[in-house]
Amino acid sequence: MVGLATPAQAATSATATYAKAADWGSGFEGRWTVKNTGTTTINGWTVEWDFPAGTRVTSAWDADVTNVGNRWTAKNKPWAGSLAPGASVTFGFNGTGTGAPSNCKLNGNSCDGGGVPGDTPPTAPGVPTAGTVTETSAVISWTAASDDKGVKNYDVYRNDTKVTTTTALTFTDTGLTKGTNYTYTVQARDTADQLGPKSEPLFVTTPGGGGGNPGTAKKMVYFTQWGIYGRNYHVKNLDTSGIAAKITHINYAFGNVQGGRCTIGDAFADYEKAYTADQSVDGVADTWDQPLRGNFNQLRELKKKHPHIKVLFSFGGWTWSGGFTQAMQNPAAFADSCYRLVEDPRWADVFDGIDLDWEYPNACGLTCDTSGPAVMKNMMQAFRARTGPNYLLTAAITADASSGGKIDNADYGGAAQYTDWYNVMTYDFFGAWAAQGPTAPHSPLTSYPGIPQQGFNSADAIAKLKAKGVPAAKLLLGVGYYGRGWTGVTQATPGGTATGPAQGTYEPGFEDYKVLKNTCPATGTVGGTAYAKCGSNWWGYDTPATIATKMAWAKSQGLGGAFAWEASGDTGNGELTTAIDNGLK
Incomplete structure (x- = not known):
């Protein structure tokens, strides 16, 4: 307990109480509650405390938290400084380490200003x-x-x-x-x-809820249209691997954005390819004259077999995001074009909603956008107005929580009121585009000593989005079914130097989990994810064990669920998807 009183506030008494709200092993969430227990208003407060070495704050909300060494200081936000008698305010933070705060002060004075001097709060009850x-x-x-x-x-x-x-x-x-x-x-x-x-x-x-329904937590995987080519991965694989029985949603990637409107990305893969009986979900070959073929028809057959699954048509992605800037010059026309395309009578029954994957509004990805921070809110508002309240409308968004980074560049909080949920892309934080390293897992759950960039981890991203007003239940945690790696590495632990990207099956520095689990098994964990060194190659990727850790953390945060990029990277029996499913039950 921290006391809060100054000589100028002689009639004022207050307390500040610390609680650990969640602990996921590699990190925790802490909360301070400041309460005015006196008879006069408090105008402005500063809480100070010490953390032992190895324990630190990685992100905070509803207060400005800084440190000098092991001494941490939290100052009130402008809207939270005034506390009337009996009023209280709570701010929180995510941290790493196992230590507890000590040597607390408020506004320069020692603790127990008007509370119970020398009294300590109760311990936590036992695990329920x-x-x-x-x-x-x-x-x-x-x-x-x-x-x-x-x-x-x-x-x-x-x-x-x-x-x-x-x-x-x-x-x-x-x-x-x-x-x-x-x-x-x-x-x-x-x-x-x-x-x-x-x-x-x-x-x-709670039991019940119907057969084959994996629960209320959202469990989504991306299915990529181009996977049917070199990867030889078809909609049928979602069924035979067991993935379909363990997910709630599929994002079909991608539709293009061209000339201010949504367009088909690959007509042959989407609705023209004739499937043979052995490739088909229902075991029936397509005929030359049937109205719909390709992936769209296979998704239709998958939904017949697994009626709990909802499918969203995702537009954009890394390669096709450049068209969003032009499209958003007329948001209503853009939304109308996308809705009409998804609701084309040939495949309207296949899709249950639209996902918008703009990388990134008012920021740079493959191309740069300078539309201003309101563009995200304007886009989602226009789409909600066109689709109506009962249509699924989601967006894949950045996880860059660095100061002044991509989350700060757009109004994700304002857009959330029109959005069913956000798919937070909590992967690809690090990779061999930094050819000489330092090596780092591409999807850390939390920060860790030596991480190459502060704010590049899942916990900080989720905390920042919450702080900007996005409800936790509208946030899905992203999981990559792949690794990113370097070669020319001598150091087994993260932070080593490299000579370039490791060789991958489809592209340098990238490999599916189903390959890595056998060719380069994990040798350690850091920041809630795994890494591996085999020969001179170094890879960072998630395993069923680290996914279990991430899902427990997602539940502790009250998140709406999780999603994965993308299905073909999983094993033939869907072990990563099984870990998501089990972890969110």
């Missing part, structure tokens, strides 16, 4: 356990917290919303929905009304 779980209820129990003055009661949270306060060590939650994932945490309150840290989370899935 689930008793009887039905389609509509769950019995949650936990072991008691401890406190030097005694525990008063417990707050129980479902999906970060408080559902009850109780003096008991058990609670029966009712009114639940069958076939749904829930997260429970418990927080103790002492006799001085101080809250301790929340417990570790308990994940509960």
Whole structure:
């Protein structure tokens, strides 16, 4: 507990309480709650604390957090500095390490300004356990917290919303929905009304919800139209690998953006290719005169076999994003063209929505856009107005959380109100486009000592998007079914030098997981993902084990689910998709 009082605020008393809201092994989320317990208004606050060596803040929201060495300082945002009597404000941060804050001060004074001098908050309750779980209820129990003055009661949270306060060590939650994932945490309150840290989370899935439905968490994979060529990967492979039974959505990549409108990207692959019986989902060969063939017809057959799957037509991507700038000169006409294309009577039943993969609005990708930060909001608003409220509308977006980076360049928070969810591309942070290194895994979950670029990790990206007003449930965590690698490397751990990209099957510096798991098995982990050194080659990629870690983290953050780029990189039995499915149950 931190006290908050200054000589100029003699009638003011306040507390600031720290809690660890989540811990995913390689990192954690911390929260401070500042409360005015006095009788006069507080105008401005600064919280200071020490972290032991090895523990640090990697990103923060609702306060400006800086450090000098191990001393950390959080200053109020302009809108959060004034606290009337009884009011409180909470700010949070993501961090790495295992240490707890100490030597706390507020506005230059020592702790316990108007609270209970010398009193410490209660400990976290024990990890909750689930008793009887039905389609509509769950019995949650936990072991008691401890406190030097005694525990008063417990707050129980479902999906970060408080559902009850109780003096008991058990609670029966009712009114639940069958076939749904829930997260429970418990927080103790002492006799001085101080809250301790929340417990570790308990994940509960209620039974029911229909056969073949993998649950309410969104589990999406990209299917690429060009995979049918050199990769010999067809829609049927989604079924035979078991992937289709474990996902909720497919993004079909890609449609093009040309001349201010959406266009077909590859007509032969999309709707012209005649499939033989052995290549077809239903085992029936296409005829020369049938109205629809190609991938679109195969997706139709896949949906008949797996009716829980929804398919979105994704437009843009790295190569075809250059057309968005011209298209957004008339957002309404752009949206209308895309909607009409997706709802073409020949394949309208195949698609359930539109995904917009602009890399990147008001920033540079393969090409640069200077349309201004409002362009993202304007685009999603125009598409929502055209498609209506019940049409799936999503966007693949940057994960660049660096200061002044791509997330800062566009109004993703403002656009979120029109969007069902964002696919946050939390991969390709690092790769052999930096030919000499330093080596680094391309999809770190968290920062780590020596990471080449601050803000280039999943946790920082999600935190920044939350801070900009994007609801957690509208964020999907990205997973790459591939590795990126270098050659000419002598150092086994990350941070080594290289001479160029490692050889890959389809392009230098890139290889599918299904290949790497056998040719260059993982030798270590860092930042919540894996790396491998074999000979002079060094690769960074995700494995089923690191995906399990990422999914647990996604659940602890209240995210809407996860997605993968792209299906053909998985093994023949879909082991990476299985890890996503199991991790989000």
